[in-house]
Amino acid sequence: MERGLLPYFFGRSSVYMSPARTTSGAPISSIGRGIAVLACFSARFRSLTLSELSAKSKLPMSSTHRVVAELVTGGFLVRGNDKRYRIGTRLWSIAQLAPVSEQLRERSLPTLARLYEETGENITLAVLDRGQALYVDRLVGERSIPSVARAGGHLPLHTTGVGKVLLAYQPKENIEKYLSRPLQRPTPYSIADPVRLLAELTEVRAQGYSVTRQEMTAGSGSVAVPIMRGGRAIAAVGVVAHLAKLDVNRLVATLTAAANTIAHELEDDH
Amino acid sequence: MERGLLPYFFGRSSVYMSPARTTSGAPISSIGRGIAVLACFSARFRSLTLSELSAKSKLPMSSTHRVVAELVTGGFLVRGNDKRYRIGTRLWSIAQLAPVSEQLRERSLPTLARLYEETGENITLAVLDRGQALYVDRLVGERSIPSVARAGGHLPLHTTGVGKVLLAYQPKENIEKYLSRPLQRPTPYSIADPVRLLAELTEVRAQGYSVTRQEMTAGSGSVAVPIMRGGRAIAAVGVVAHLAKLDVNRLVATLTAAANTIAHELEDDH
DNA sequence: AGCCCGGTTCCGCTCAATGGAACGGGGGCT
DNA sequence: AGCCCCCGTTCCATTGAGCGGAACCGGGCT
Structure with a gap:
């Protein structure tokens, strides 16, 4: 005792x-x-x-x-x-009950599947999360480029197609805050200059899509469009492909249609 | 103080x-x-x-x-x-790093997408988890039946196509243990009788696929096949459709091909 | 104005959580 | 074989982090 x-x-x-x-x-x-x-x-x-x-x-x-x-x-x-x-x-x-999965991913998946079949390239879906692009899902083909993006993974906003779209549609103050921090440069083609980047973001917003060329990975490029809801870009869909095979105009058309379908799909309940 | x-x-x-x-x-x-x-x-x-x-x-x-x-x-x-x-x-x-997601789901997804495009029906991928079928992913079409299965959700083994396949390929003792417990009957068509169920499981193993008809949800049926690896069924792919539209023979062929593709895909690294 | 209900803060009381140390045990190197 | 080293497990005295009852707050409804 x-x-x-x-x-x-x-x-x-x-x-x-x-x-x-x-x-x-x-x-x-x-x-x-x-x-x-x-x-x-x-x-x-x-x-x-x-x-x-x-x-x-x-x-x-x-x-x-x-x-x-x-x-x-x-x-x-x-x-x-x-x-x-x-x-x-x-x-x-339990994690599958997260809004990002249950509401966004599941509902977009059929459209992403169609997109994948139509293009045969890597398809990515991302949202803005903690100042980075959070990849909600991706579809990688056997023949398409190995992509660094991974479902559940984060990548910088300024070096990816989906990231640039997500950033472009942010309120001005958020953009400035992002640009004020030092920006990584994964490749020599990455745009880390705030002035140049800001100009590009304005362009992205004007034309409704973004394009990247070897800014994240050498040899590959991407095109991405926003998924709009209530005037805000709540997510972005993109295609990643060999730089040479990147038919921007055609992809923009296909992606925009898909983004609209998804946006419409999300309208439903609540 | x-x-x-x-x-x-x-x-x-x-x-x-x-x-x-x-x-x-x-x-x-x-x-x-x-x-x-x-x-x-x-x-x-x-x-x-x-x-x-x-x-x-x-x-x-x-x-x-x-x-x-x-x-x-x-x-x-x-x-x-x-x-x-x-x-x-x-x-x-963090959850996306789980083997079930990173190794199984991501790698199967392109094949599931193709399957979805080919059939236009609900596609499900499941594994055995804690005595139930854990749905690793699903693809639901706009026009296809609303399915109870949900990515991340669990359903009974004996009332679902994928579940019956997963159970059928289990070692005898596990099957008996499962049958010894009382079995739910979500619909009047659910098979809860251990003897009948055991007979059906034997048949599933013999023919290499399972069929359900209104055993989980009224009006819908399903077909499923195992994804084999090292002699064990590590997962199952299935199609859920309107009972009337359920073309078993054609689906078995399509599913088996897809299952082989996925199995092959999983062989790679480790 | 009064009430109710979901949520938040406060605070004295412990015991669950803590981490250093000692112990096991398997695999590789000599 | 013998040795050692490293990963993992168990043990235990110590105490502050976690605990939960109670009081408090604020907004919506009656």
Whole structure:
């Protein structure tokens, strides 16, 4: 029954200098830790070991172990035969209820499928999310260019077709805020000069579509149009193809029709 | 500076009978609570208010409030203009890294799109998950039947085309375990008799495809085939259509070809 | 004006969560 | 084989983060 009056003379708890959560700089909540662990996964790291999670999340091994165990029992993580952790179906299943998936993706999909069949090229659908283009879905053909875009992934606004459209239709202040930050240049063709970019955005808004040429990936270009709703561009559809095969006029026509169909589809309930 | 020696004579903390988490029957961890809150969302409830979350999760209002606030700062929940909570894009974004999405869905999508264009009917792709058919994706046409299946949703194995295929190719013991539990009957045509069902599963395995007629929804039927890999059915593709329009032979041929294409597609890396 | 109801804030009380340390165990290198 | 190293697991004393009842707030409806 005695407790708390242990050694003090020989090793052990004499060095017990760091209790609970004083050591770690940031006092994150339990739930925050759970999220931090889940956020360790990325396109490059779709499966991770416990120690990798511990390293990436900056959490001590024992803490990581406990958090991960709870996420596993909750079905948010699964451990494969290779002893590596992956995102679980439970998490995925819940995520499908996100508006972006349930309302936008599902309803657009048939139209995207038709677009894919008509063009035979990569089709992408994206929305603006946290200052980046969030790819809501994509359709990649066997013969089409390998695209960096990935469903669920983020890419810069100024180097992608869909991104430029989404940015162009933003209120002036948001555009200026975006331009004020330093802009990445994934390729030598990327437009990072605020003045040039602003001019191009004005043009995009005027003509109703955007074009990119090797601004994200060498050798490929893209065309994109907005999906309008209530005067705002709520999403963008685009085609990514070999630079040489990029028939802008034809694609603009096809894309605009598809965008209208989707916009119409979204009108329905609520 | 004084503390802990307050009233005791007049109201207040004299009734302080329930500390920390003694009241609630189950001693759930913080992370468990976070998951419990997220799990309140469903196809019927894609947006919820705080009190609804509190009621569904069986957590006290104040606790729910705190948990929800943490999920919001983590981007796992968002609060809309209507003050209702929804699943956030951050959660969705991470979820796309789940194997079921990244490896199965994305790779199958082009083939599903083609299938959709060829048939003009509802296309579904599902895997076995927690004793149910988990719909990995679906394509619904404007003119095709409204389907109950929803990407991310679960349906019983014995009342759906894809479900019967998935169950049929399971090891004998799993089949028996499934049959030993009481089976739902969404429609009068649903097969809930273990003996009849077992016979049908054997037939499915023999002929390589399954057929349902009004077993899940009145007026509609379906055909489905397995996607095989290493001798196991890792997924199933199906078509749902009006009962009258269900041309089984033609669909089996089309679906089998598509399933082979997908299976081949999955062979690649790892 | 009064009421109700969803939501927010407050606060004293603990116990669940914490992380250092010790322990296991498998696989690769010598 | 023997060794070591690294990944993972278990243990445990400590305490502050999480807890939930209660009071408070504000807007819509009666």
